Amino acid sequence: MNIFMVVLGACLGSFLNVCIYRLPKNVSIVQPSSFCPKCEKPLKWYDNVPIFGYLFLKGKCRFCKEKISPRYPIVELITAVLFLFLYIKFGLTLSFLKYAFLFCLCIVISFIDIKYFAIPVYLCFLGIAVAVVISLTRSVGLLKFDVDFTSLPIYYSIRGLIFGLGFTYLFKLFGDALLNIYLAIRKKESIEGETESLGLGDVDFMGMVGAFLGVKAVILVFFVAPFFGLIYAVGALIFKKTHLIPYLPYLSLATLVYFLWGNRILALIF
Numbered sequence: 230m231n232i233f234m235v236v237l238g239a240c241l242g243s244f245l246n247v248c249i250y251r252l253p254k255n256v257s258i259v260q261p262s263s264f265c266p267k268c269e270k271p272l273k274w275y276d277n278v279p280i281f282g283y284l285f286l287k288g289k290c291r292f293c294k295e296k297i298s299p300r301y302p303i304v305e306l307i308t309a310v311l312f313l314f315l316y317i318k319f320g321l322t323l324s325f326l327k328y329a330f331l332f333c334l335c336i337v338i339s340f341i342d343i344k345y346f347a348i349p350v351y352l353c354f355l356g357i358a359v360a361v362v363i364s365l366t367r368s369v370g371l372l373k374f375d376v377d378f379t380s381l382p383i384y385y386s387i388r389g390l391i392f393g394l395g396f397t398y399l400f401k402l403f404g405d406a407l408l409n410i411y412l413a414i415r416k417k418e419s420i421e422g423e424t425e426s427l428g429l430g431d432v433d434f435m436g437m438v439g440a441f442l443g444v445k446a447v448i449l450v451f452f453v454a455p456f457f458g459l460i461y462a463v464g465a466l467i468f469k470k471t472h473l474i475p476y477l478p479y480l481s482l483a484t485l486v487y488f489l490w491g492n493r494i495l496a497l498i499f
């Protein structure tokens with residue numbers, strides 16, 4: 230069964246790759262079947278096998294030898310590990326589905342943000358809608374959740390959503406103001422993307438985290454993510470000299486940290 234979950238995860242990772250590539254371009258994720266972005270030749274089914282297809286082709290297109298992004302096997306591998314982990318933790322339960330959905334969404338959002346420095350906001354809205362529906366069905370008693378930690382009654386879910394959106398939005402306003410004052414003092418023309426401290430995508434994402442995991446998660450994620458971001462930012466400043474950093478991968482990593490150790494970390498602080 231463990232091996233089956235790994236295979237299932239890798240296959241779903243393959244689908245997530247399609248979403249990452251096509252959603253920002255507004256192309257259907259169902260049709261057509263996978264093709265090489267450069268020569269547009271459709272892939273053979275055996276080249277499409279998760280992880281191994283990439284290894285077998287040595288990272289190059291079969292036809293035009295264009296380099297295939299290592300993002301493909303990486304996403305497949307992450308999703309495979311995620312599925313195995315969630316299965317060991319929850320078994321085949323509703324909690325498994327809930328967190329598989331949340332973290333798959335995190336993967337798609339993170340990798341789109343890495344590529345485009347922006348995300349389609351409807352991805353977060355989709356997450357919020359699913360989180361609210363799960364909580365609602367739980368509160369009404371339609372579904373019975375297995376592990377206490379994962380079941381958030383609707384009141385807590387809505388509270389988390391509002392808090393996530395509000396708290397992050399206030400911080401964004403505050404950060405934007407500081408940034409603009411700084412730019413005014415330095416009399417610097419702002420480079421594109423530099424006038425915003427946090428994007429609206431970040432705000433919506435925090436709303437989603439709140440709806441899924443509650444107020445505590447929002448607070449922890451909000452303060453843990455900058456540490457991940459800082460490590461990258463220092464590196465980026467030294468090597469690439471860019472000010473733009475995709476922030477959603479760090480929010481996603483922080484969400485994972487909360488999921489894994491949240492209660493223990495919060496117990497240490499309070």
Ligand SMILES: [Zn+2]
Pocket residue numbers: 265266267268269270290291292293294295
């Ligand atoms: Zn090609």
